[in-house]
Amino acid sequence: SLDASEGGTVSGSGQFDYGSNPPIYATPSSGYSFSGWSGEGASDPSSPSTTVMMSEDHSLTANFDLNLHSLTINQLQGGTITASEGTYPFGTQVTLLAVPFPGYSFSQWTGEGITNQGTLSTTVEMTDDRNISALFELNTYMLAVNASEGGFVSGSGQFDHGKTVSIQATPNAGYSFFKWTGEGASDPLSASTTVLMSEYR
Numbered sequence: 001s002l003d004a005s006e007g008g009t010v011s012g013s014g015q016f017d018y019g020s021n022p023p024i025y026a027t028p029s030s031g032y033s034f035s036g037w038s039g040e041g042a043s044d045p046s047s048p049s050t051t052v053m054m055s056e057d058h059s060l061t062a063n064f065d066l067n068l069h070s071l072t073i074n075q076l077q078g079g080t081i082t083a084s085e086g087t088y089p090f091g092t093q094v095t096l097l098a099v100p101f102p103g104y105s106f107s108q109w110t111g112e113g114i115t116n117q118g119t120l121s122t123t124v125e126m127t128d129d130r131n132i133s134a135l136f137e138l139n140t141y142m143l144a145v146n147a148s149e150g151g152f153v154s155g156s157g158q159f160d161h162g163k164t165v166s167i168q169a170t171p172n173a174g175y176s177f178f179k180w181t182g183e184g185a186s187d188p189l190s191a192s193t194t195v196l197m198s199e200y201r
Helices: none
Strands: 002-004 008-011 023-028 032-038 049-051 060-066 068-074 079-082 086-089 092-100 104-110 121-126 130-138 140-143 151-154 157-160 164-171 192-196
Touching (some): 023 032, 023 060, 079 130, 086 092
Antiparallel strands (some): 032 060, 151 164, 164 192
16 A cells, blocks of 8 residues: 655555565655655665565555755845845745846846846746846946037046046137036036036936
């Protein structure tokens, strides 16, 4: 007589002659592993495929354990991931949250089992060991430098977050520089100054 705990099936039960050695089999379901036979008579209680020496009636149970899988979180430049590394039972849905640092934007998740690779908040299904990263990109901003009548300017362009950009105002003959208008000039009264690129200017 064969029985199975949750997580698998068995085969091989029946009525057999004294002295025979019928084979018995334990087959784990997806996400489970065979952990051993309980009861008397299995020639190898730790093997899912073994035999029983029929010298009397026997009752055996195949035992199965839910698999555990490890989650590894890689913290890369530009942000952090809110999630708990560790070991989770097969099939667990672990919530992940990507948090960009100032000046960075979330790009995508990498790794197997991610539900949605393009969203800040997603889940990973623990049906295997998982190694997860979130990719972040440094923001870039456009700096537009313009001049009123009477001179010209230089310094426009696209720059990375945190970069200090030099800008220059040059008056035409008969004109004098007055000041910079708009946000970001470190010295609005100087014809030659800088702009810290922390946003579009």
